[in-house]
Amino acid sequence: MKLWDIFYKGIFEQNPIFRLALSLCPALAVTSTVMNALAMGLSVLFVITANNVVVSIFRKCVNPKVRVPVYITSIATIVTVVQLVLQAFLPVLYKELSIYLALIVVFAIILARAEVFAAKNGVIPSMFDGLGMGAGFAGAMVLIGAIRELFGAGTILGVSIFGAAYNPALIMILPPGGFILIGLMIASFNLMGEYQAKAKAKAAGRSEA
């Protein structure tokens, strides 16, 4: 049950993109199609989980003074593995993600999870923390990708949804549309959080009365 909580908090309560606004950086550039967003999301899921495991295994033998360089080297190594695997088996995708794949190294979320969670917890909880955060991240990426692809090209995963009569709103695929969409999504997440807090306060007030 506890492991499930660790996993679950990454998906909504502390969603890395909408809630913590961490590492929204370069990942958003590749959300113009669902496929790219999914590939990026899964790569990050893998890197964050693997790195959490590595960091928590070595948490007792890393001197706190040099911990950040150690974490960065570990992340960079895992990212290189992902790069090489994609380059070998999915060269087209690798080309489309280009430098954004390498830039996973500097995603604040990965370093933050290593520092906040993996450095203080055992291997199994750290793994679940990584999986939850990664899943939250990948889910958000796919959601953004789906909206952008649907309105910007009228397709999902290349399959036409609206039919030929739909005149695509090209702006959604272009960077400005990405910015505006993410702004609106952050706002709607905030709004949802507000309603939940209100409902909770109401329920609490009623039980007291």
Added chain:
Amino acid sequence: MAEYFTLFMGAVIVNNFVLTRFLGLCIFFGVSKNLNASIGMGMAVTSVMTLSSILAWVVYNYILQPFGLTFLTTVVFVVLIASFVQLLEMIIKKHAPALYNMWGIYLVLIATNCIVLGVPLLNSESNFGFMKSVVHAIGSGVGFALAIILMASLREKLQYADVPKSLQGLGIAFILAGMLALSFFGFSGMIAL
């Protein structure tokens, strides 16, 4: 000469790193609340990016490529740039404390940043020569500075606007950045790269 000018203007306006490539967003949104801070940040990013691009170019062309180690580029660049920025911070702290008081905090923030790492990676990926790498790095830095200064000026005005509660903060900042990006899109196609 014309070639360098095109590259420079392209990096500043047409392919602005923040507004068309989504690089450096963390500091773009983090520091753009205040105009003075954003000017300092723009200058710090430009200089660090130029210096680290030079360093990365030397390492890439004289160590990684001759020995067939290009698959290590990501690891090497990250460690190289992070330690270079740390070193720079120490040197400035020791020899120019006044400068450190002004800039030190920005240096810490950009030690491992997407934009500072992204430019050397792009340079090595496009096989730019030495001069081209430097011009590209300076152009990208100026482009970043331009974007963050514009953004900070807009956000300072925004403080007096009546923004809906759930949009406040990051939400409205993103929408603002989208509009800024849209206006920069007017330049696209002006320079074909």
